Amino acid sequence: xxxxxxxxxxxxxVLESYKQYHAVIWPEVAAKITECNIxxxxxxxxxxxxxxxxxxxxxxxxxxxAKMAEDPRTLEWWAIMKPMQAPLDTRxxxxxxxxxxxxxxxx
Numbered sequence: 001x002x003x004x005x006x007x008x009x010x011x012x013x014v015l016e017s018y019k020q021y022h023a024v025i026w027p028e029v030a031a032k033i034t035e036c037n038i039x040x041x042x043x044x045x046x047x048x049x050x051x052x053x054x055x056x057x058x059x060x061x062x063x064x065x066a067k068m069a070e071d072p073r074t075l076e077w078w079a080i081m082k083p084m085q086a087p088l089d090t091r092x093x094x095x096x097x098x099x100x101x102x103x104x105x106x107x
Contacts, residue, residue: 004056015045038064
């Protein structure tokens with residue numbers, strides 16, 4: 001299992017809409033996340049930033065992320081979410097949410 005932390009900004013004025021969508025995440029999107037070996041997935045908000053945490057339990061992260069990116073229902077979801085988000089200028093090429101470095105962990 002590998003832990004991931006990611007960060008992105010929200011556009012101004014969209015927090016309530018973002019929260020409403022996630023309060024009733026589409027079942028097909030939730031199923032695809034699970035199918036792609038993501039567990040213990042949470043998103044937090046603070047001062048216009050979103051922080052995501054999840055655990056990856058698969059053997060081919062790139063392959064699973066490609067499978068998710070090919071899913072029509074997930075693409076519909078992303079088409080709604082992406083305009084609400086503002087990626088960090090410091091993200092790596094190919095990232096939307098910027099991956100964060102894990103500096104500490106304790107079970």
